[in-house]
Amino acid sequence: MSNVSRPPPAVQPQNPDLGCPRTVCEVWMRFPLSRPTLGDQESENVRDAMAWGWISGTGSYVSAFERSLEQRIGRAFATVVSSGTTALEIALSALGVGPGDEVLVPALTFAAPAAAVLTVGAVPVLCDIDAETWTIDVEAARALRTPRTKAIITVDLMGHPCDYERLAELEISMVEDAAQAHGARTGKGPAGSFGVASIFSFHVNKAITSGEGGAVLTDDEELAEKVRLLAHHGMSPHHRYHHTVAGRNGRMTNLSAAIGTAQMARWDELVAGRREAARLYDARLNGLGFSPRPQRTGVLPSCWLYCVTSPERDAVVKRARHRGVDARAIWPALSDLPLYRPYARLPCPQASKVSRTALWLPTWSHLTPEDVEAVTEVMV
Known part of the structure; x- marks a missing residue:
C-alpha cells in the first residue's frame, strides 16, 4: 500500500453558501480542500486494535498516543479526547471556569473556542486580531480584561x-x-507548550489526524488529573463506578488512537509536506494579485490549510469550485455572526476585514507541484 492516500470515490458534500449551483456542488471535486495522508502503519495499527477487540475508549494505543504527544511537545501530561472542541470544554472545566466568569476569545477563529466557553456556562468576550499575525490582539485583550476575566483562549x-x-x-x-x-x-x-493548558485537534483536515480527536496537555499534575477525571465520566481511577464529579464521556477510541499513534511517528514528514505545499503555492501565486497570510519575524508557522487574501475572493472561490477545485472562503468573523455579535464589546474591524478577503486552497502533505499548478490555473 502506498503512503499517499488515494482520492475517495464518494461524492463530497459541498457548501452551497459559496455561490456554487447545487448541481455543480454535488459533484466530486478533483481537488478537495484537504486529504489525510494514510499508509501501511495506520492500517496495521487499526487491524491490531480490532484483532484484540479493544476498540473503545481504553486500550494500548490511547496511552501510546498520549506518551508520544508528551515527548513531541515537551509537556508532562497529555490526555487524548474525542475532539478538539471537547478538549477546550474539558480544559476550561478543569480550570474551574463556569457561570459568572468571562473568557477572552479571538474574533477570528472557528467557532469552537467561543462555543466551548458558552458550553461551560461562562461568557466569551470577543477580541480583535492584529494585522501582523491574525492572532489575538494583546492590547485589545488588555482593554477587555475585567475582574470577571477567568481565562483567555489563545488560538494559533x-x-x-x-x-x-x-x-x-x-x-x-x-x-x-x-x-x-x-x-x-x-x-x-x-506550539502546544504554552499556557497553563494547551489543546490540539486531530480532525481529518489536520496535518496529524486520528479521524476525529483532540488532546489536552499541561505541566500541572493536579490539572491533568482533573482533565482525565472529567473526560472519563467523573469516575475515580481508583474506584470503578465511584463518581466524584459530574463528568462526561470525552474519551478517544482506541481505533482513533491507533491511527493517531502511526501519524505521530510520521510527524516530521507530514508537517514538512504541508510546508512544502505552502512554498509551492507562494512561488506559483507570486505577482498574481494574491497576498499570503502575514508572518511575524522569529516565528516558524506551520501550514494547516494554505491561505491567501484577494480583493476578488468570492469570485475566485466561485470560479475555482466550478472547475473542480475546492477553494473555500474562510470563516466569517465571530463578531459578524448574530449568535456571537453580542459578545463583541469593542469593534473588531481587523477580524472582519480578513474574514471577507481570505480563502483556503487545497492542502495536504503530499500535494505535488503538478497539483499546485492545476489548482492555481483555475484561480486567475
Missing part, C-alpha cells in the same frame, strides 16, 4: 503562534488552542 490561527511573551504580561490563565498548529514554533518552544 492557521498555524501561526500567538505572541506569548506579551500575552503573559496580562497575567490571565491561558489555554493555548494549537488545533491548527502542528509543528509550529516560536523561539520559546513548540
Whole structure:
C-alpha cells in the first residue's frame, strides 16, 4: 500500500453558501480542500486494535498516543479526547471556569473556542486580531480584561503562534488552542507548550489526524488529573463506578488512537509536506494579485490549510469550485455572526476585514507541484 492516500470515490458534500449551483456542488471535486495522508502503519495499527477487540475508549494505543504527544511537545501530561472542541470544554472545566466568569476569545477563529466557553456556562468576550499575525490582539485583550476575566483562549490561527511573551504580561490563565498548529514554533518552544493548558485537534483536515480527536496537555499534575477525571465520566481511577464529579464521556477510541499513534511517528514528514505545499503555492501565486497570510519575524508557522487574501475572493472561490477545485472562503468573523455579535464589546474591524478577503486552497502533505499548478490555473 502506498503512503499517499488515494482520492475517495464518494461524492463530497459541498457548501452551497459559496455561490456554487447545487448541481455543480454535488459533484466530486478533483481537488478537495484537504486529504489525510494514510499508509501501511495506520492500517496495521487499526487491524491490531480490532484483532484484540479493544476498540473503545481504553486500550494500548490511547496511552501510546498520549506518551508520544508528551515527548513531541515537551509537556508532562497529555490526555487524548474525542475532539478538539471537547478538549477546550474539558480544559476550561478543569480550570474551574463556569457561570459568572468571562473568557477572552479571538474574533477570528472557528467557532469552537467561543462555543466551548458558552458550553461551560461562562461568557466569551470577543477580541480583535492584529494585522501582523491574525492572532489575538494583546492590547485589545488588555482593554477587555475585567475582574470577571477567568481565562483567555489563545488560538494559533492557521498555524501561526500567538505572541506569548506579551500575552503573559496580562497575567490571565491561558489555554493555548494549537488545533491548527502542528509543528509550529516560536523561539520559546513548540506550539502546544504554552499556557497553563494547551489543546490540539486531530480532525481529518489536520496535518496529524486520528479521524476525529483532540488532546489536552499541561505541566500541572493536579490539572491533568482533573482533565482525565472529567473526560472519563467523573469516575475515580481508583474506584470503578465511584463518581466524584459530574463528568462526561470525552474519551478517544482506541481505533482513533491507533491511527493517531502511526501519524505521530510520521510527524516530521507530514508537517514538512504541508510546508512544502505552502512554498509551492507562494512561488506559483507570486505577482498574481494574491497576498499570503502575514508572518511575524522569529516565528516558524506551520501550514494547516494554505491561505491567501484577494480583493476578488468570492469570485475566485466561485470560479475555482466550478472547475473542480475546492477553494473555500474562510470563516466569517465571530463578531459578524448574530449568535456571537453580542459578545463583541469593542469593534473588531481587523477580524472582519480578513474574514471577507481570505480563502483556503487545497492542502495536504503530499500535494505535488503538478497539483499546485492545476489548482492555481483555475484561480486567475
